[in-house]
Amino acid sequence: MDTRMQLFSGHGAPKVALTTNSEKMLETLKQIEFASSSNQPVLLMGETGVGKGVIASAIHQGSKRTKGPFLRLSPHYGSHDLISSELFGHTRGAFTGATESRIGLVEEANRGTLFLDEVDLLPNATQVNLLHTLQEGEFSRIGSSDRRYSDFRLIAATNCLKERLLSPDTLRRDFYHRIAHLVIEIPPLRERKEDILDLARLGLVTGSHIGLTFSSDVEKWLVEHEWPGNVRELLAAVSSAASRAVFRSRKVIELEDFELFLRNANTVQLTLEDQIAEFEAKVVKSVWLRNNCNHSATARDLGIDRRRVRRALIWAGEK
Numbered sequence: 001m002d003t004r005m006q007l008f009s010g011h012g013a014p015k016v017a018l019t020t021n022s023e024k025m026l027e028t029l030k031q032i033e034f035a036s037s038s039n040q041p042v043l044l045m046g047e048t049g050v051g052k053g054v055i056a057s058a059i060h061q062g063s064k065r066t067k068g069p070f071l072r073l074s075p076h077y078g079s080h081d082l083i084s085s086e087l088f089g090h091t092r093g094a095f096t097g098a099t100e101s102r103i104g105l106v107e108e109a110n111r112g113t114l115f116l117d118e119v120d121l122l123p124n125a126t127q128v129n130l131l132h133t134l135q136e137g138e139f140s141r142i143g144s145s146d147r148r149y150s151d152f153r154l155i156a157a158t159n160c161l162k163e164r165l166l167s168p169d170t171l172r173r174d175f176y177h178r179i180a181h182l183v184i185e186i187p188p189l190r191e192r193k194e195d196i197l198d199l200a201r202l203g204l205v206t207g208s209h210i211g212l213t214f215s216s217d218v219e220k221w222l223v224e225h226e227w228p229g230n231v232r233e234l235l236a237a238v239s240s241a242a243s244r245a246v247f248r249s250r251k252v253i254e255l256e257d258f259e260l261f262l263r264n265a266n267t268v269q270l271t272l273e274d275q276i277a278e279f280e281a282k283v284v285k286s287v288w289l290r291n292n293c294n295h296s297a298t299a300r301d302l303g304i305d306r307r308r309v310r311r312a313l314i315w316a317g318e319k
Helices: 023-037 052-061 080-088 124-136 173-179 193-206 216-224 230-247 255-267 272-290 295-302 306-315
Strands: 003-008 014-020 042-045 070-073 113-116 153-158 182-185
Touching: 014 023, 014 193, 023 052, 023 182, 042 052, 052 070, 052 113, 052 153, 070 080, 080 124, 124 173, 193 216, 193 230, 216 255, 230 255, 272 295, 272 306, 295 306
Parallel strands: 042 153, 042 182, 070 113, 113 153
Antiparallel strands: 003 014
């Protein structure tokens, strides 16, 4: 099976072509096509590296909002105040360091799409504010009581399972139900192995390695490998191997060209997001122990909320 789905803008101009050889991914593409024809909020669910950002962009480009902006925010590093400033903007003097007024992403995304990655990391208080904006279409910049309005579409993404997403320490139920009008679950690469070789070949083209091919041994290994980092890991491996093949003046990529990737993979199995989370967990645990295991004191010292402290401690193995 080779199924190709072309997404169109509101004026019929083709924007994004998505292909699959997988029955499972075909169902996902049908959902993506429907989401592109709708104006409802979308929640993308899937493991790290499955391509949630690419799919969010495809939905935007295939929608009637395609001529509007497509903006992205990941709340991974931010406190409520910082993320609120990013989302809603602020006035001059609203807080220390606010030397000038700044427009927020919600306002900037007017007539377009706002992609909120890792929505499960959004602080509770920010969820309340964003929920109000989604319901009423209005917001205020930090430091101002003036109401502003924005017509934007929200696409959110998470790598959490639904059960974890709805736990008290993650998303408010009212906020979840507001952003999950359309839920699209993206299968991991290990469940759509039929697509691996096409994706790998696409990686050669997009990486400016046109003319290179894979040996039969490489093709067999690519399909059999589990790819815990999904499409992102696959493309990184292909890019690394292609560069080594070019360095060795070969047109055919052999297994030995993946040597560097395999050595690194055996040493570090964590994605970039996981490495960041692991570092944060170590810092939080250190401060937590210094505060005699007091969650509130730890949150205060680090300038984050208790929910984020608990998440970091769970990552650190402190149940």
